[in-house]
Amino acid sequence: MKIFSFSFSFTRILAGWLALGSLTLAESKAFDLKTATVKSINEAFDAGTLTSEKLVSLYLERIERYDRQGPKLEALISVNPQALAVARALDLERKTKGPRSPLHGIPVILKDNFNTRDLPTSGASIALKDLRPAHEAFVVKRLREAGAIVLAKSTLTELVRASLTPSIGGMAKNPYDLTRNPGQSSAGTGAALAANYAPLGTGTDNGQSVRSPASANSLFGLKPTIGLVSNAGVLPSSMSHNACGPITRSVADLAYLLNVMAGFDPDDCTTRLAIGQVEKNYERHLDPDGLKGARIGLVYELLGNGPEHQEVNRVVEAAAKRMTELGATVFPVVVPRMEEFQRSSTDLYEAYDLLNQWFADLGPDAPYRSIEDFLERATYDKQIVPRILEQKKFAGAEYRDEYERKLLEMAQFRKIVVGTMDRFGLDALAYPMQKRLVSKHGEPNAERNGFLASNGMLPALDIPIGYSTPSEDAPKGVPIGLDLLGRPYDEGRLIRLASGWEAKGWKRIEAPFAP
DSSP: OOOOOOSSOHHHHHHHHHHHOOOOHHHHHHOOGGGOOHHHHHHHHHHTSOOHHHHHHHHHHHHIIIIISTTOOOOEEEEOTTHHHHHHHHHHHHHHHOOSSTTTTOEEEEETTBOOSSSOOOTTOGGGTTOOOSSOOHHHHHHHHTTOEEEEEEOOSGGGSSOSSOSSSOOOOBTTBTTBOOOSTTHHHHHHHHTTSOSEEEEEESSSTTHHHHHHTTOEEEEOOTTSBOOTTBOOSOSSSOEEEEEESSHHHHHHHHHHHBSOOTTOGGGGGGTTTOOSOGGGGOOTTTTTTOEEEEOGGGSOOSGGGHHHHHHHHHHHHHHHHTTOEEEEOOOTTHHHHTTOOOHHHHHHHHHHHHHHTTOTTOSOSSHHHHHHHOOOOTTHHHHHHHHHHHTSGGGHHHHHHHHHHHHHHHHHHHHHHHHTTOSEEEEESBSSOOOBTTSOOOSBOTHHHHHHTOOEEEEEEEEOOOOSSOTTOOEEEEEEEOSTTOHHHHHHHHHHHHHHTOOOOOOTTOO
16 A cells, blocks of 8 residues: 655645746756756755755656656655755755755655654554654764755565565556566665656665665665664664665765765664774765776676576676776686575574564654564554564574574675685675566565675675666666675775776666656
8 A cells, every 4th residue: 555644735745846936948957857966966056056945846746757646656655745844944054054065955765764753664564654763763863964855765675574565655666667676675765766756865785675776776776884884773674784875876976975874873883893994085986997907806606597697697798898998807706605605694583683672762652662562463564474473483592502603604704705805806896786687576586696795794886787688668678787895894995996887887778667
């Protein structure tokens, strides 16, 4: 069931937009929403040809056109009824005090598992459609302090568990191929950015749920090193795997967003691991020649060899060739014992207690205070029950030793992966995010390769590298992404490589169902 958390009629937003008027001819020459980036938006702000209020209005118009009408992408669960008012206040602040940061007055879309005060945090569950947690997520606080506008919250799998058909928000469609899904748990953010509802978005990546939507929607998505970005105030699935990450339409925008998201948070113990590792200006790594002299190991074992893999393989091989032309050295690399460590994950042991704690922290006005309370009294998609019960089982004391062994295996796997990179002098490992194209609706997302970064607790930046052969369902082709995996806290190097690719190796094709 689709429920928009509007405290007003959407027609009132459109009426406000029409009252503002569309951009004049002179303004439209100075600013193009289709190619908008943080830099171009700020240039238009500085030139006086654009205001945050006008920008928000333009994005709201696209949301109305493509999410609620037309193809009905169903990427969003809620839209902020105060977005225009916040934009007006930030416009005034810009005039009187100057901008807080490059994100001042720029909209961002949050996955609806980030706690927010002005919009419900539903986790795509109808039982939580009116939930206002007592405290906002650390990342959300940082974004607001930087002057970003929370424009909307996007759909996801219910409670970031196993269900692909959540009880609220509907099943998001891929604007490149409406018969396919737009990735996994952070699918709504991926579809929303591909449809250009905003330049910036957030997701959470436990296995590949930032990188999968990036791959499926021709976007850039980063799973940071564990501890670089706080998970506090985010509906959880793991402590040792899960990472909040940026999803954007450009590498520079990803760097700007990471500047704000990364940092120490006393309420998240994992961020202590990153003390002294967080950079203040990730955009300093942007380099149009970022691939020149780079050494990249292509993990051929993570490509398939069946007919269903050929579209992905063709695009990956073409990308490797183009990277070589741009000055990189790309060659095959084998990661020892990779298949063995593919099963060395710990999220199953951590998830239940973390979710219980999230419910307990919601505050005295929350409708449910524990998982058991939720399962007993709430309405939800029954598909989540087997997964939650499995997580409850593995949270038991009898599995503690097994959990600790898995943690040690993950540390060993990280050592093997980093050792492989050191042995060959690599800047990054590369492999397709998915061995085959993102799945059709109703089918599982098969043969994904997110485990390498997830089980190694390592950073990986998924970059768009091309499209499948056009078809009737996908007139411009289905997007295909490539993970670039780095050493711990080496996000800057990954940004440099990705920016070199973006500048000279690849060109975005806009989504045909949200032009």
